[in-house]
Amino acid sequence: MAYLTQPDYVKYVCSCGQLKPITSLYFCRHCLKIRCGFCICHEVDSHHCANCLENMPSSEARLKKNRCSSCFDCPSCFHTLSTRATMAAQRQAQDPAGGDAKVENKQTKKMYYLSCFNCRWTSRDVGIPDQSVASGGWPERTNPFLSRYNQLLDYYKAIAQQEKQEKLERERKKFAIRGKYITLTDKTGLTGAMARNIAGLPTSESGSSAAIASFTPSQASAEVDELPDDVYTKDVNLKQITSMSQRLASPEWQPSSVSRLHPLAKLLSIKRSQRCRVCDHNLTKPEYNPGSIKFKIELLAYYHVPEVKIISYETVKPGEKSALLLKLTNPTGHEMQIQLMQPEDLPPVEEREEPKSIEKSLEKSLNLEKDTSSYRAIERVAELGSSSRVTAPEATLTLAQRDDAAEYDDDAQQDTSDFILWRKSNKLALRLEVTTDAAATPGAPARAALALQYSYRNTVPPAPAAPQQAHHTLYTTLLLDLGVVSG
């Protein structure tokens, strides 16, 4: 059970040990394990602008520094700016009172400016001239420090180049093959120089050394930025000084006065695809179209793992038994056998040591990338910390497959069993008993851990060589939040 604004009452234990509600879990059909956002690999799939929903290829996005070329954010409140059109009078004087519309149209021109509908900031406030085209054409500012920065960059690149060359030189000297005959070119590297000369290229060293020679280090001065003289006498207008977030929104300029705020080109958004770290299969892959919220691949746990919801529960008291009503749902299109278990009765997660064929080990040795050591590092043991036990009936429950048409049937079937409250197509309500530890401190959160064993039918077409196995018995552990232990 998961909510947007309320705490999550039922949490599942992910295969990496994290506790998450079912809505934020994934299910890898290839490993048959639950995965979560923490233990999967996120990848940037495509870039788009969230405002104009324009797709941008990643190479273009890189060139444009991940900013949209036509949408802007307000530098004052970070709301999206809107383009406003006005009729601006042309230079030549015109009679304001008279003249029909046609004449006026000729003399006025549509001009555009940017305006924020949230805080009423406009691009006119800071003296940006209006534009004659609706989108684009806004003046771009360059970083005031850019030229000095590029000098530094050239200087250090030249130094790195030199360093590299010296290293190569040393290597060459170390491993120089001493032939019978010592030639002049061997020792002096004359051939390289000659080849460069013939090709009309500058000699290799001169480029880097010129950059090094022409570099001037920063000059220190005894003068420092003194306080302005009027600082003790001037009134402070808080509205004229930018806040930290306004300054840091444009790291290149960091304006300290409101009059120097410029529109911020809107940062692009991305669609992410997710990949299982262990088997490298995609778990989700979004559609390319920015307007679409659908997925091409969508292996969410919600579609594969039985969902447990709490219908109601009695107040949990230390050392006493209380009733708990649960609802189980089978989201898959196949019949499912479920058995409730205690978490400690789960079979240990067996290391799936595949039969070591020569091919496999060869593949493993060739493909070092696929080594799962990184996944191991992320795994941890979940801390369940439950004070209550759910008394699990021994019986195996059968849940019918999900049937969208059955949603319209009204009659809940009464089952004969004493712990099944009702059944309805793929859903099942259970009455269970919760035994609380006598040592539970009143006021502490009451949690009950529960394990599920369920049958799962794998619908992935198996690889030709792999053994045909579609039916699996899987396990999952979940933690039920039963309020607080009452005193």
Place this chain on the structure above:
Amino acid sequence: MALYEGIALIQEKQAVVLDLGTDYTKFGFTGEAAPRCIIRSEFWCPSERRYKRVYDYRTPEELYDNLVNMLHLLYFRHVLVNPKERKVVVVESLLTPTLFRETLAKVLFTHYEVSGVVWADSPRLCALTLGTPVSLIVSIGAREAEVCAVVHASVVLRALQSQPLAARAIHDELARLLDEDNNTELHLSEQIIEDIKVKTCFVGNRERAQQWADGPAPTPAKSVQYPLAGRPAITVSGRTRELAAEPLFARDNELASLPDIVLQCIMLCPIDARRALSENILVTGGTATLPGLKARLAHELRYLVTQPPYSDRLCIREFKFHKSPTHDNTVAWCGGAVGGAADAGATRALPRDVFARTRRLRDWACLLDNTPPHHPHRDQLDQ
């Protein structure tokens, strides 16, 4: 477009530069003059339903989770690139706790599978932006002011000075002065205090500071009414505006004020580097942007050097200051971007496979890394 993609595949991917500050995180690409984003070092924690700061941790696991969440935010919300198979330049303080470094390495290498990490200390990166052989880096950040002498691209470690004289000290003093101004306990949030500091505070000159201390008090600057949401506006008096940063310059017998540690750092350096150091000072860090702070530091230095115990031990009389080619709060980041681009992260990076094998980082404080090759104990360490 296909052509460009092809080129991108052959080329080394542009590395990213990460400067995880206590308050603000700077993140961007190498070879660029400014970071792509400067954001607060905090993320929304859904389980605790609050913004959680990266540096608030009690256990190594919690730190690991914090860093995973923070880097996720940086990579996928702000810079929008795949972390996989891309190099990272990490800008770190020389005094970063080992636990933090090692956890960050684990997160980068195993969780985000970056191909290599360049671990670079901020004083040397700051010195890179100047290009001078000798420089004295005074970096005033969120928690600590650090003074480092960088002589020919190596830090004089024994002269390293650090004192908790930075933004936090100013915030505490400002909160105290505001309570005094308004005669109540205001309990303002850290963000509001910061906003008041940024918008109103400045550092007055030396003479005025002395007048405030010994009386008669000078005419204060204009006071400001600062509006608060849902509460009456508070008064920020001229005295408060001027004296908020005074703890940085308050001297006592410990001689641990900001100008004192600068002079002590110079004093601990080799004698032939001292004059060059005093003539190549760079004041950086977010707190250095406070109006008047650099001027006040210069005046204090020029005065203190004529006083004992410095007057008989230091023969320098001149202090010169540099302007770095970027904003004060991004100097170290900028150095990382220059250094990372020049080197292309090729030679100085710790590659992923090496980390996977050795599982340790080089550290200047570790005997394994700082014992010279001919030292008698070297053989034992190598075993």
